[in-house]
Amino acid sequence: SQKIEQNSEALNIQEGKTATLTCNYTNYSPAYLQWYRQDPGRGPVFLLLIRENEKEKRKERLKVTFDTTLKQSLFHITASQPADSATYLCALDILNTGNQFYFGTGTSLTVIP
Amino acid sequence: DTEVTQTPKHLVMGMTNKKSLKCEQHMGHRAMYWYKQKAKKPPELMFVYSYEKLSINESVPSRFSPECPNSSLLNLHLHALQPEDSALYLCASSYDRSYEQYFGPGTRLTVT
Numbered sequence: 001s002q003k004i005e006q007n008s009e010a011l012n013i014q015e016g017k018t019a020t021l022t023c024n025y026t027n028y029s030p031a032y033l034q035w036y037r038q039d040p041g042r043g044p045v046f047l048l049l050i051r052e053n054e055k056e057k058r059k060e061r062l063k064v065t066f067d068t069t070l071k072q073s074l075f076h077i078t079a080s081q082p083a084d085s086a087t088y089l090c091a092l093d094i095l096n097t098g099n100q101f102y103f104g105t106g107t108s109l110t111v112i113p
Numbered sequence: 114d115t116e117v118t119q120t121p122k123h124l125v126m127g128m129t130n131k132k133s134l135k136c137e138q139h140m141g142h143r144a145m146y147w148y149k150q151k152a153k154k155p156p157e158l159m160f161v162y163s164y165e166k167l168s169i170n171e172s173v174p175s176r177f178s179p180e181c182p183n184s185s186l187l188n189l190h191l192h193a194l195q196p197e198d199s200a201l202y203l204c205a206s207s208y209d210r211s212y213e214q215y216f217g218p219g220t221r222l223t224v225t
Contacts, residue, residue: 031211032211034213034214041201041219041221042218042219043117043203043205043216043217043218043219044156044203044214044216045216046213046214046215049212049213089155089156093210093211100158100169100171101146101158101161102158103155103156103157104155105155106154106155
């Protein structure tokens with residue numbers, strides 16, 4: 001079965017630094033990879049989508065990379081702020097299994113003022 | 114309007130009850146999803162409707178029964194649930210499969 005692991009359950013960084021979150025997957029070849037943010041007790045919020053033929057995507061302070069050879073995506077938040085504290089989830093859209101959609105294990109990010 | 118609404122926000126039901134969760138979107142999206150999320154775990158896909166037809170059923174027990182009456186509405190009918198079914202149930206929609214998903218706030222379900 002698809003296994004999607006994110007680098008650590010919890011990540012603490014100082015305000016103003018760059019947070020780097022990792023998403024590693026095995027077995028399948030995803031067509032798309034997405035990143036979501038989830039706050040406690042709320043539904044996930046979409047952040048970025050990157051396709052298998054794209055190396056990098058940016059949106060304001062966010063950057064995502066996608067390496068299909070390493071089977072890895074990196075998610076960066078630059079100039080981090082306490083308001084960025086949340087759980088971040090990567091998600092894979094896997095076309096060759098009938099468009100299945102799987103979330104990673106998630107990383108809880110805390111930005112310390 | 115980029116909102117997905119879910120009702121009720123909270124639901125407590127006994128193991129012999131029958132209840133339904135409702136989800137609605139008015140963004141013209143053609144794909145709608147049900148997820149189950151346990152505490153400190155990622156959402157797990159249960160069902161996907163694409164163009165009002167069930168396209169994915171992730172081996173979910175039959176005590177969960179989805180229904181898509183029209184392109185804007187999605188229901189999840191619950192019957193004879195177990196305490197381990199207690200979780201946050203999330204609905205989402207997307208323009209089509211493989212597009213970003215918009216999630217509702219969820220229904221917090223407790224089975225007693």
